[in-house]
Amino acid sequence: MDVWQTFLVLAAIYSVFMMVGAFAYRVPPDGWAPEGWGGVGTETKASDSGTPAPQQRSFSVREACRTRQFWLVWLVLCLNVSAGIGVIGMASPMLQEVFGGRLLGLDIPFEALDAAQLGRVAAMAAGFTGLLSLFNILGRFFWSSLSDWLGRKTTYAIFFLLGIALYSAVPAVGHAGQIALFCGIFCLIMTMYGGGFAAIPAYLADLFGTGFVGAIHGRLLTAWSVAGILGPVLVNYVNEQQLRAGVPRAAAYDRTMMLLAGLLAVGFVCNALIRPVSPTDMEPEAAGVAPRQSLAPVTSSPGAATAMRPVNLLLLTGFWLFVTIPMGWGLWATIRQAAVLFL
Numbered sequence: 001m002d003v004w005q006t007f008l009v010l011a012a013i014y015s016v017f018m019m020v021g022a023f024a025y026r027v028p029p030d031g032w033a034p035e036g037w038g039g040v041g042t043e044t045k046a047s048d049s050g051t052p053a054p055q056q057r058s059f060s061v062r063e064a065c066r067t068r069q070f071w072l073v074w075l076v077l078c079l080n081v082s083a084g085i086g087v088i089g090m091a092s093p094m095l096q097e098v099f100g101g102r103l104l105g106l107d108i109p110f111e112a113l114d115a116a117q118l119g120r121v122a123a124m125a126a127g128f129t130g131l132l133s134l135f136n137i138l139g140r141f142f143w144s145s146l147s148d149w150l151g152r153k154t155t156y157a158i159f160f161l162l163g164i165a166l167y168s169a170v171p172a173v174g175h176a177g178q179i180a181l182f183c184g185i186f187c188l189i190m191t192m193y194g195g196g197f198a199a200i201p202a203y204l205a206d207l208f209g210t211g212f213v214g215a216i217h218g219r220l221l222t223a224w225s226v227a228g229i230l231g232p233v234l235v236n237y238v239n240e241q242q243l244r245a246g247v248p249r250a251a252a253y254d255r256t257m258m259l260l261a262g263l264l265a266v267g268f269v270c271n272a273l274i275r276p277v278s279p280t281d282m283e284p285e286a287a288g289v290a291p292r293q294s295l296a297p298v299t300s301s302p303g304a305a306t307a308m309r310p311v312n313l314l315l316l317t318g319f320w321l322f323v324t325i326p327m328g329w330g331l332w333a334t335i336r337q338a339a340v341l342f343l
Contacts, residue, residue, distance in 0.1 A: 058211025079267035081227035084193030086235040092125040097249040130337030135187040136194040143195025152203040160268035167261035171254040
């Protein structure tokens with residue numbers, strides 16, 4: 001099928017899933033809390049782990065965007081995504097050009113491969129891209145869950161510090177011909193790219209409360225848009241500049257990886273500068289307003305608790321299958337594509 005038919009089918013599938021999610025979603029009633037909820041202990045734990053303690057009042061979009069913390073988080077997301085998108089864009093050609101014939105067990109450079117060998121190498125690179133997609137998915141589950149224990153600020157500090165070490169190690173690993181280690185490094189990088197997206201809404205909620213986090217997150221995603229331009233442009237410009245200077249293809253990505261490591265170093269500094277939002281950052285007319293949505297634990301009424309309990313186990317099971325079956329199929333398809341790299 002052609003490209004436009006593919007996008008049409010994707011649009012239809014996305015519409016079905018998004019509409020089901022939108023109409024099935026329920027917001028807990030005011031005053032409801034899960035039975036036995038330890039909100040106070042959870043809040044203390046998050047504060048101790050480095051994440052700013054939750055606010056007792058939700059900041060509006062205008063208030064949040066006027067704080068230094070919002071723009072620091074904006075830079076954190078932009079720099080983390082710029083490095084990740086840069087890797088995604090160059091992963092396939094980088095694997096082919098760095099290792100060349102070594103992917104086929106031949107000690108010849110990429111430029112010396114014939115058409116048949118180039119086809120086999122391209123198939124392996126496609127499998128590598130599929131492998132990265134798989135770890136991108138897994139990272140969203142792993143790192144977002146871990147951030148609930150470590151705190152968001154600590155989690156992002158790990159992203160940046162570990163990312164700097166991994167990006168800096170790629171040139172040496174590539175020159176040493178360590179294909180498995182090379183792939184492993186990029187897979188780990190992709191988990192942090194996906195995890196960064198998954199944890200950022202919770203980071204905003206920690207700083208600004210949950211009442212307007214959807215709108216604040218929408219403003220923050222402009223950082224993703226900027227990164228979608230910045231990352232690929234930087235990678236392509238530096239790589240082309242290296243090739244024009246006569247650098248061999250196998251070494252042309254070395255400076256690019258160090259540049260991306262530098263972006264992560266700046267992101268680490270931005271993350272370290274984030275502090276809890278002070279009540280003085282609220283607008284004066286809002287200072288005396290009662291909290292729109294308190295984050296402190298509230299004893300739930302029996303009626304509210306009943307309203308939030310699943311009333312139909314069959315329907316609940318159906319919703320889980322609606323999510324897990326397509327996701328399981330996608331994971332299986334991705335694993336099959338990635339298997340080409342190892343066969």
